[in-house]
Amino acid sequence: MEWRLINQEGVSDSFGLASDETAALRVGKGESPPTLRLYTYESHSALVGRFQTIQNELNIGFCSENGIRINRRPTGGGAIIMGENQMGVALTLKGSKNDSYYKARNIMEKFSQGITFTLKSLGIESSFRGKNDIEVDGRKIAGLGLHRTSTGGILFHASILVDLDIELMLNVLKTPFKNLNEKTVRMVSGRVTTLRKLLSNDISVNEFSSNLAKGFSAVFGVALVDDEYAVEELRAAAKLESEKYLNSEWVYQKSKSNESDGTAKLKTNGGFIEVSVELSGRTIKKAHIGGDFYAAEQALADLEQSLYWHSADEKKIHNTLSRVFSERTDELSMISSSEIIAAVQKAVKNASQKSVETSDPYGCFVTPDAHV
Amino acid sequence: MDENKNMEFPLDLHYHSSNHMWAKKNDNGEVTVGIDALALDSLGEIAYLSLKEVGTTVKKGETFGSLESAKMTTEIFSPVSGVISSLNESVEPNPHLINEHPYEGGWLMKLTPTDWDSESQSLISREAIIEWSIAEVKRYEKENLFD
Numbered sequence: 001m002e003w004r005l006i007n008q009e010g011v012s013d014s015f016g017l018a019s020d021e022t023a024a025l026r027v028g029k030g031e032s033p034p035t036l037r038l039y040t041y042e043s044h045s046a047l048v049g050r051f052q053t054i055q056n057e058l059n060i061g062f063c064s065e066n067g068i069r070i071n072r073r074p075t076g077g078g079a080i081i082m083g084e085n086q087m088g089v090a091l092t093l094k095g096s097k098n099d100s101y102y103k104a105r106n107i108m109e110k111f112s113q114g115i116t117f118t119l120k121s122l123g124i125e126s127s128f129r130g131k132n133d134i135e136v137d138g139r140k141i142a143g144l145g146l147h148r149t150s151t152g153g154i155l156f157h158a159s160i161l162v163d164l165d166i167e168l169m170l171n172v173l174k175t176p177f178k179n180l181n182e183k184t185v186r187m188v189s190g191r192v193t194t195l196r197k198l199l200s201n202d203i204s205v206n207e208f209s210s211n212l213a214k215g216f217s218a219v220f221g222v223a224l225v226d227d228e229y230a231v232e233e234l235r236a237a238a239k240l241e242s243e244k245y246l247n248s249e250w251v252y253q254k255s256k257s258n259e260s261d262g263t264a265k266l267k268t269n270g271g272f273i274e275v276s277v278e279l280s281g282r283t284i285k286k287a288h289i290g291g292d293f294y295a296a297e298q299a300l301a302d303l304e305q306s307l308y309w310h311s312a313d314e315k316k317i318h319n320t321l322s323r324v325f326s327e328r329t330d331e332l333s334m335i336s337s338s339e340i341i342a343a344v345q346k347a348v349k350n351a352s353q354k355s356v357e358t359s360d361p362y363g364c365f366v367t368p369d370a371h372v
Numbered sequence: 373m374d375e376n377k378n379m380e381f382p383l384d385l386h387y388h389s390s391n392h393m394w395a396k397k398n399d400n401g402e403v404t405v406g407i408d409a410l411a412l413d414s415l416g417e418i419a420y421l422s423l424k425e426v427g428t429t430v431k432k433g434e435t436f437g438s439l440e441s442a443k444m445t446t447e448i449f450s451p452v453s454g455v456i457s458s459l460n461e462s463v464e465p466n467p468h469l470i471n472e473h474p475y476e477g478g479w480l481m482k483l484t485p486t487d488w489d490s491e492s493q494s495l496i497s498r499e500a501i502i503e504w505s506i507a508e509v510k511r512y513e514k515e516n517l518f519d
Contacts, residue, residue: 050438050445051420076420076440108443131442148446150435256464257420282468283419283442309417309442311468 004035005213005224009205010084013045013071018241020155021074021147022233023092028153030094032233036216036224037090038209043083045069046172049076049145051255062171072251075145075157077132081172085163085194087208089115091216095152108132108146111156115142118208118215124198130305134160138298139193160212161194162205191301257281262351266343268293270335275347282312284348289340296331299324303332303340312348317341379409381505382475386495388451389504391433394475395451395495397488402457405436405450406479407470410508416442418467423481428456432491436481439467452491454483 008016016039026032046068048057054070057079063070068081082088091111112128119126119136126136134142145157166185175184195203217224229237244250263276271293278286287307289300306324310316318341325337332340381387385394392411396404412418423437430436435447436456460479463469470478485491496504 049440051422051440074445076445146444148444150447150449255420256422257467258465280419281466282472283417285419309419311417311471 001222002033002225003216003220003222004033004227006035006037006039006227006229007209008037008039010040010042013041013047013069013082014241014245015237016041016088016090017047017071017073017245019229019233019237020090020092020157021149021244022237022240023090023229024074024147024149024153024155025151026153026233026236027092027094028149028151032092032230034094034222035090035092036213037088037092038212039088039090040084040086040205041082041088043085044168044172045071045082046079047071047073047082048079050074050147051076051257052079053254053259054252055254056259057174059172059174066171068172070251071245072253073145073157074149074155075147077143077145079173080143080159081164081169082159085161085165085205087160087162087205087212089156089158089160089212091156093154093156095148095154107154108144108156111146112142112144112158113219114212114216115158115160117219118212119195121211121215122195122199122203124195131309133305134158136193136198138301139191141193141195141198160208161192162203162208163194163196164192166192255280259285260351260354262347262349262354264343264346264350266339266346268336268339270294270339273335273339273343275340275343277307277344277347277351279312279348279351282352284308284310284312287344287347289344294334296328299328299331302328307344312352314345314348317345317348379413379505379509380475381408381410381501383498383501385475385501386451386492386497387501387504388449389494389496391449391451392508393449393451395492397485397492398482401484402482403452403454403485403488404479404482405452406474407448409474410505410512412471412474414512415439415444415446418442418470421464421467421470421480423459423464424456426456426458430454430456430483432487448480450483451495452483452485453487454485456481457484458482 023032023035027034046058046063048054109128112134115134116126124136126134129135132144133140142158142160147155166188170180213224257280259280261278266273271291273291276288277284284307287304289303303324306320321341325332385396387394387408392408394406394408418439418441420440430450432453433449436450437448459481
């Protein structure tokens with residue numbers, strides 16, 4: 001089996017997003033071949049997830065003053081910054097003709113193997129975790145997204161950090177941090193990692209791109225053929241770019257979901273616990289568990305991740321957190337599971353009671369340090 | 373009501389065999405549309421939903437909205453053709469209702485059908501639901517998302 005391989009550097013976000021959606025629409029109809037596009041965007045763009053409200057996610061004034069373009073992905077998830085040192089992956093495949101949702105819960109992991117396999121070939125052990133992250137030792141290195149088009153085409157998106165200007169990211173994304181200082185940058189650095197940091201060298205984007213192509217080829221058992229978009233694809237992409245990705249009605253649309261946030265603080269024998277959550281309707285979009293109690297950071301990150309895109313139902317929260325506690329007994333031995341669960345449930349209850357028009361969610365690569 | 377692997381497929385509804393939307397013809401002639409339990413099990417928690425406006429004409433198999441769930445963003449497809457007569461105003465701000473009550477409070481839209489008698493023939497209904505739903509659950513467990 002063959003896939004087309006398209007390498008692009010420094011393209012605009014609007015063209016890139018339009019060409020990915022065009023390829024996914026066309027592959028669904030059998031008009032374009034399966035395509036792996038490996039790319040970087042012109043520095044810099046801030047991209048929000050399909051349904052995010054830009055005013056809640058990005059510092060629009062900073063973006064405007066610094067020439068950072070804003071756009072909206074067709075895939076879900078959180079806001080990201082893209083530029084010359086963030087490697088983009090767009091894989092477009094034809095969905096199975098008999099179905100709309102086949103095993104959606106498993107398929108993201110399958111796609112992520114193209115990336116984890118590549119990282120392993122470079123000596124980096126990584127794993128897929130939660131809704132859409134690839135992490136190395138608990139630190140996020142890539143964000144993933146999956147979109148099914150109206151024609152049945154599937155678009156898999158990934159953004160991999162070859163390098164990252166954390167200070168710039170913290171200026172672009174709205175974060176829970178009141179001040180941007182060295183401590184904040186250090187805190188975020190503890191939750192994010194990059195290829196160059198892990199390899200201790202200046203691996204080029206081109207070199208990594210070549211590794212990725214080999215990784216996807218091996219994982220999916222396909223031959224990749226270097227190619228470019230056909231004229232009719234470029235024409236369709238240009239039309240979609242003009243009508244959608246350069247159109248403020250798409251880019252600045254607002255979600256109709258009830259979004260709210262809540263916190264809970266609890267003093268326990270093991271220490272002080274502080275939990276904050278963000279809800280969309282009755283779904284937990286994000287959770288942060290901090291305080292001055294002792295626990296392994298990886299275990300706390302697991303607790304937080306287990307709540308990501310989780311039901312706000314009290315019983316389900318109890319069951320999920322109990323399961324994580326049972327898997328992390330030693331690392332969480334200094335704190336009681338019932339107290340953490342109670343704090344999370346309280347934060348969710350507070351969020352449910354507080355319907356706010358604008359929340360203050362964290363960006364895709366920003367989660368406060370587990371230890372406050 | 374049949375229960376299949378903790379998934380319910382009420383026998384008074386019609387199901388689209390591939391996109392897993394359900395449809396129910398009401399006494400006033402309107403058709404209520406929603407997402408069935410198997411699709412919701414695969415999608416996970418729905419956090420965002422956007423539906424087309426009342427008055428929009430939709431054709432069978434065409435999109436009438438989109439959603440973001442725990443696992444993906446996707447278009448949602450109408451099981452029958454018609455004109456949207458009303459939307460469930462509760463589910464856009466509270467999409468979790470779809471997961472919690474897929475066949476009651478989690479319905480998505482009502483439409484005035486344009487070809488119900490013909491199109492409903494191709495939907496799964498009555499006693500065929502039991503065999504179909506059992507087979508579908510098995511199929512979901514075995515097959516892949518893409519060819």
